[in-house]
Amino acid sequence: MILDILALTLIALGAAFFVAGTIGLLRFPDTLCRLHALTKADGLGMGLTCLGVTLLAGSAGEIARILLIWFFVAASSAICGHLIARHVRRATDTEER
Amino acid sequence: MADPLLIFDALLGVALIALAIAVLVVRDRFAMIVLFIIFGLMTALAWVRLSAPDVALAEAAIGTGLAGALMLKTLHHIRAAPAAPVPVSVGVVFANMGFCAMVFVGLAIAFMATSLEAPGLAPQVAQNIDASGVAHPVTAVLLNFRAYDTLMEVVVLLAAIIAVWMIERGIEQAPARHLGEIYRGFARLALPAIVVIGTYLLWVGAYAPGGAFQGGAALAAVGLLLLLSGLYRPQPAHRPIARLGFVLGIAVFASVALLVASGGRLPFEYPPAHAKTLILLIEGVVTISIAVTLAALFHGREPEAIPVSETRA
Known part of the structure; x- marks a missing residue:
């Protein structure tokens, strides 16, 4: 029971971070600021959600799979952020030239 | 008290229709592709809700991931060789609308003709x-x-x-x-x-x-x-x-x-x-x-x- 409440709290907290990231995405002025809000908030939201789901998982195998999913989603969202920022920087470089 | 997931399903259904309309209405090609990818992800979610994880997996992997990558690549090709957009004649538009209507009517008839209690195969x-x-x-x-x-x-x-x-x-x-x-x-x-x-x-x-x-x-x-x-x-x-x-x-x-x-x-x-x-x-x-x-x-x-x-x- 306590474990359930803890897990739900973590997942709700994770969802709150996703909402915060989305608000940042909608409200911030340029792409780099938006990326800043989105990558950080979503990374934390993802971690908290995974932690919460891990507490609800039934077996060691499930936990291992959730952790793997967390690792790869975190890695790929970091790479996505990097690629978008790189693209933005190149695009602005060509404009200034 | 209704099933709380019913609200989720209703929202999902509305989101799917809204996304489908948005894909067709939006003018920018890139935005169109991104919306289509989101539409595919939502469709995969809908398949999960319909207890069809096989279809959901296929939709997410092929219909969304690879189809999205193919469309973005195509967009890159088109941008590399810009061509004047060819105006679509009204006849073609109406022919397409007719075909879509035929598909819709066919599906509706098939749905109506099937009894909901039928066990299927x-x-x-x-x-x-x-x-x-x-x-x-x-x-x-x-x-x-x-x-x-x-x-x-x-x-x-x-x-x-x-x-x-x-x-x-x-x-x-x-x-x-x-x-x-x-x-x-x-x-x-x-x-x-x-x-x-x-x-x-x-x-x-x-x-x-x-x-x-x-x-x-x-x-x-x-x-x-x-x-x-x-x-x-x-x-x-x-x-x-x-x-x-x-x-x-x-x-x-x-x-x-x-x-x-x-x-x-x-x-x-x-x-x-x-x-x-x-x-x-x-x-x-x-x-x-x-x-x-x-x-x-x-x-x-x-x-x-x-x-x-x-x-x-």
């Missing part, structure tokens, strides 16, 4: 699943009970890649710049994992959601990563290997059917004792073919000799 599948060689009903249907349809689905992919290799001429042959060292590092990290996931999806199809199309799509992602990171450059010398990859699945699939037929049975009527082996063999080679074909579709043209002067780092 599920009991028959459940009765005969022991003879199919696999424990997962979807795989039993796809690879055994209606294997001919599945063979034709792979033939469609082959037809697509033949068409692409034939018509895609005149686009610059120089490879696009790769996405940088950090992306290469990510590719090195992700590639082995995707290979494991793809093989797992193929293997698990015998008794759980998964199978050749889902596994093939995951393995095609390996091809995409290799192409985007510049770790692999298609060479003209690789064409025979690619062609072998394209036809391998169909060749083995059809040969198995013909061999079974030569033993006094119907085509695709696998002997129950060997059904599991044959299905695994077919799924394995079909997975390879699907992966190679989808990756080649992403590359979008037949690899041709590139003059040294045109290559870019």
